[in-house]
Amino acid sequence: NAGVTQTPKFRVLKTGQSMTLLCAQDMNHEYMYWYRQDPGMGLRLIHYSVGEGTTAKGEVPDGYNVSRLKKQNFLLGLESAAPSQTSVYFCASSWPRQGGGYTFGSGTRLTVV
């Protein structure tokens, strides 16, 4: 019963490097989300997807790209990492209805130096 799995759990990047964060869910959820958590800011939505092949921008999309080629996977890419992208990143998934809340992964702690 894996739920939502994020890889990697930790990563240190140098400014300007690129990387991809992988999120996989095994609950057949339609909707998937990427959030970042920063001290005093709560969780802020970066991008989300309402189904395979779809993506949309959230509150703080700049500097990130996403893809949802398969229903169970949602990838978050950083093309040229900046220190401002140092954060904890959470992926979540849900059914397209209110009431059940989201299922979150355990997070990826990213440091950009």
Place this chain on the structure above:
Amino acid sequence: DQQVKQNSPSLSVQEGRISILNCDYTNSMFDYFLWYKKYPAEGPTFLISISSIKDKNEDGRFTVFLNKSAKHLSLHIVPSQPGDSAVYFCAASPKTSYDKVIFGPGTSLSVIP
């Protein structure tokens, strides 16, 4: 400007007493409200929710109260237990986009044995 506010960054309560976590919101379009609980190094987990058509929702030791006129909600935990020590996030979603949830900055609850 934060649409969901949790003005107390931290709260300490004795075991067995009541914990009251508060949340204020500014967007009158918010229609659905949720509380999430987060332990260190884990993702947030859904705790309890309330629709704007209700003013109270109960689930075991957890009760959420909603005051729409004041744009205020609160989470009551009775009795508080040491295992309740965690960060609690208040969240809200607008009627037009139930799956675009806005999170508050969180309140760290410590329950002292």
